[in-house]
Amino acid sequence: MNSRNIKVRSIGIHETNLQVKTDIEVEGLYTFVFRQREELKGYIHKYPDFLTNLEPVIIESHEDAPQIVKLMARAGRKAEVGPMAAVAGTISQLSMGFLLSKGSKYVIVDNGGDISIKTHEDAVVGLYAGESPLSGALGFKIKHEKTPMGICTSSGTVGHSISFGRADSVTVFAGESSTADALATSIANSAVGATDEDAVEKCLERADDFRGIMQGVLVIVGESAGTLGKIPKLVETDKKVVLGDLWDTIT
Template structure:
């Protein structure tokens, strides 16, 4: 039996699918958030920095965020949503789950025992809601995170409709998506896509694949999951099973 839950906690907005009841997950997430807030109160620059920081002894959530930020060359808060997804996934796996999808506002961590499709939402692009990624369960655990300069509330200095990163960890994918999307600059859609892909090339050792969508232009680098047509309009991060 598949269990679906919604967890809302200030900025954290998780849609969860799992084959186990997520007992104590709310308390676990609350603890992670409190540890992060406590660290920020003592280190104000951690929240505001747009570049990686050197940290000393810190809670696990802070250490994971900083490692991801260091790889991507961005501030550690760029990885916060993906890190919470990653920690939540590991929590449920440690409690016996075989199928888990944690979608924290479009920043996804998953480990499944069957294939799933993730729909792509890319603002006003004609591709939005019409294609999806087929995620093979053998390739999980996986982190799938999307950054956008036209959709959502996260900070982006570029104008991509979507930069979707596939990586082994969602903390890393989150930071990389921000970094790559920050380079979505230029006058033409194709030029913007190429600028994003050029930045992605510099970070290639940290991801499996990247897909960039800007208007009617799109490009990929690395190995992204198989693209499939979808027959329903989806929102950022929507995932549904393949039957």
């Protein structure tokens, strides 16, 4: 891959912080993301429960629901959580779709750790797990033929998202980042127990409920870790990753 052909851009709109890596100019993406946010805010103004509900919601009767709302609600139902659990992953997914529609062959969109990826080259996605010693030491090698893929991480120890567990990270791999985001939240909520090992086991038990709608999951609590399903190959990395800067391409 010729790195000179890959462009890196940042887009920040209030809570949305996109890091975008692509092979085309990102003209129009800011406006597209802004419009998605405005459509979501407009829907929440009409239906306030969409913002606060921690349980799945049904919106089929709302003909005025925009695409972002439909994707969030669908993901929440799949993962058995409220729709806002999928907001970051859904914006990442829609942004990737926008760039693909403009002819991009290489897209990585990272929205605060919720990633959508579709590339014609292999890539490495770094693992960020808060204060865990595994954070920054490992990465996932993503084969281009396995994309598009959603890679989303939820944490009970890092960030501002609501989590009822204490996982340093729950990273879910799925076909869509909207679904991966909601599943990561749902699984991370189960990170409870007297020991780190107990918390990991509880997460994996919960993850087993979702085998049919995800590819795999990696759970990290302290120095304990566990996986379920198929996850990309783990590789060592010395990259110092922080939330919102999780990926590095193979050159």
